[in-house]
Amino acid sequence: MTTTRRIVAAAAGTIALAFAVSSCSSGGGDAVETLDPNADLSEQTLTVSIWADYSPEDLAEKFEAETGVKTTIVNHTTNEDIVAKLTASADSGIDVAFVSGQYAQALGEQGLLAKLDKGLIPNEENLYPEALDLAYDPGNVYSEPYAWGTTGLCYRPDLTGYDPTSWNDLLNPKPELVGKTTMLSTDRWLAEPALKAAGNSINTTDDDELAAAKEQLLKTKSTLLAYDDTTFYSKLVSGEAAMVQAWDGWCNYGIAEDPSIEFVVPEEGSDLWVDTMTVLESSKNKEAAMAFLNYILDPEVQTWVAENILYKVPNKAAMDALDPALIESYPTLGITVDELMEQEAIVDLGEDSLKYVDLNAEVLATN
């Protein structure tokens, strides 16, 4: 099994709870552009931008064999990276872009995304009903979900000596675990444990709540082994760390090497992130783009994600078809849709996101 990892699944995104209404009312044109269901796809070409190692290597060949569309796959490393490319010029040359939910919402609001022609994406019916009604894009007007998950504690019971249940287990570790824990330092995930432990929203913009979180995080900093967004699971495997803040899918990379590793969503709750597929308004090959989204939503194609990336997919048909042995080995794949829906979605905060940028800079730079 290839435990493929994306360097910046880190940027694995998030959903926007608020602004749901605005995403319906604004964007790239009111009506769905009339697409020709009988268009000759072999006349069209497609450029798809996706995180490295986040899709099957032979995806382009297989899709081309199925539809005749000449397909080129290009990679981006982060949401910020692809969004900068898409907003820099009117025609980026990209037809389909993979971005996290909140970024899909922001791109849609800016009129950069095409409304999806559902007539050309019948495979949408394979999705969980919940995946059709996610707050960043209710009804999947601009985006189709590709993978989703949450964040929690990934730990080695043999080293912790107990099963952690709360973010406080990480924030104020027992004396014997000091110097044996790591936290994520990217984006909004750094503040998440402190905000959740204090009973606050992960989307708060309240200065007092953020100040309290900062104080807690500074206190926690002296107990950490390291901040780590990319190799935290290897530190667990090597025994360097006993407990790490981890995205569920990435904890699986640790479990793949050491089956004793466990994952828990803390009782105070966590976040829900969704990686989505979007079609650019500037695309001149929209029929091919819709066909591509439809192809991906085929259960057999999307099963690849769960089997190889070890991420949950919002595709009911694909998850139902998953080998139970895989869920046995990787319990995070067994987290149910209901459990996932209980988590708080990270909202795009617009200009207020700067508060988190400053918070991160201050926590990371203070000794």
Added chain:
Amino acid sequence: MTSTNHPAAPAARTVRRGLAPVPFLAPGMIYLILFMALPVGLLAFYTFFKRGRFGGIVFEFTLDNWVKLFEPLYVGVILQSIVLAGIVTLLALLIGYPMAYAIAGLSPKWRTVALVAVVLPFWTNFLIRTYAWILLLNNAGWVNQWLQGLGITDAPISMLYTPQAIVVGLLYMYLPLMVLPLYASLQQLDPSLREAATNLGATPWRAFRTVTLPLSIPGALTGCIFVFVPAMSNFVIPELIGGGKTIMVGNLVRDQFFEARDWPFGATLALLLTILLVIVIVVQTAVSRRLTEGPRRG
């Protein structure tokens, strides 16, 4: 024709003959303008504007970026970087000088072997070498295994993810950059000067102290610059070997561009770093010139 008052710098002065050098300088000047002046100018231009929501620049004039630079947080990181890079440079000098001195004294055949050995690590990917240090230094790593195996320590010593580990990582990474210019300056020394000193009754130590050492100072200063400059702006080692708990200016710049999407502030930090390093280089040049051309000190 200007006259040189010191034998060690004969060539440098003969070039200055009116406009004659212009055709020779032009390619270099064009290169500098295209790849140095223009980008730095652009960087300086960006520092006066606001950040776009998704990165990029919003052209609304502001001085906020420069004000932000003087917040204690950023001043602290800059000072910390100077201290860390300074320690690395000093250690590199202390270790690199004897190395270069020894290499310069080898026979030509062994000298080549030694120089290749110094440069060899550069042929391996920088990230791989960094990860190798993680394997060496971690709690279950070789160093701890040896220490415990030899009975020197009972329990693993935490070495990784500390400021000291950053110093070790940077030192390892940039030591060759100290050794090579030092070797070049030591190797170029006219052996007859040392012989003269010995003939006049100086002990080997005194000959080294009064002849070799002063004449090798320009090489040492060049080495110091070669080590200090990249050490200041490195961000991979503080993150991987330092565990992201101690950050340097390089990390700040990287984070502004890739995480915060605050290009104007990133540009301001990068420009400040450039200015600091230019100052260091100007000082180094002035000191070297004084040492090689200035009046002999008593």
